[in-house]
Amino acid sequence: MTERRRWNDLRAEALASPSAREAYEAARIRFELGSAVRERREALGMTQAQLGQAAGLHQSAVARFEAGGTMPTLPLLERLADALGLRLQVGFEPLDRAG
Template sequence: MELSDLRTADEVRAERLEADVQFRVEWDKTAFAREVGVAVVKYRTEHGLSQRDLAGLTGLHQPAIARLESGGEAPALATLAKLTRATGLTFRVDIANGGAVLVAV
């Protein structure tokens, strides 16, 4: 098998989303958490911070930063508030129709 024969992660995910209802439900359920995770990783890397550095800056523990970055669970509003206070990040949340999504700012 050639490397060019391998499917991309996006292709595999698209197939799973189409074929697997439980996967699609979980994917949709964790969308908000993933978006927060991406924002935290982006901020941390752009500022040359380790997870431990960001934890010290925000008053959170390093494992909490790791959980945020993993995007597996939606963070509490208090956690988002600590992040915004310490980093200047802005989160706008739209809660409707049984879901929560970050709104671009």
């Protein structure tokens, strides 16, 4: 019988590969951006269709973005920020302070 392994051990082993770490980081960024847009949209009481109309997107594109399904360009992020009454701010943070 094979030894059972813990999820954290399997995850660490999988992320030891540079390409896997890169894909994981890209997914994290997409998820965090999508979550931030969804939270702001909901706080404003907007539907995905309303946000899409204000940003020049289809509702389905907003849904995909909020689910973390697409990596946005800076111009798209600017359009979403404007439609949500925000200003896009891009910056760098030291890795020891990153969450």
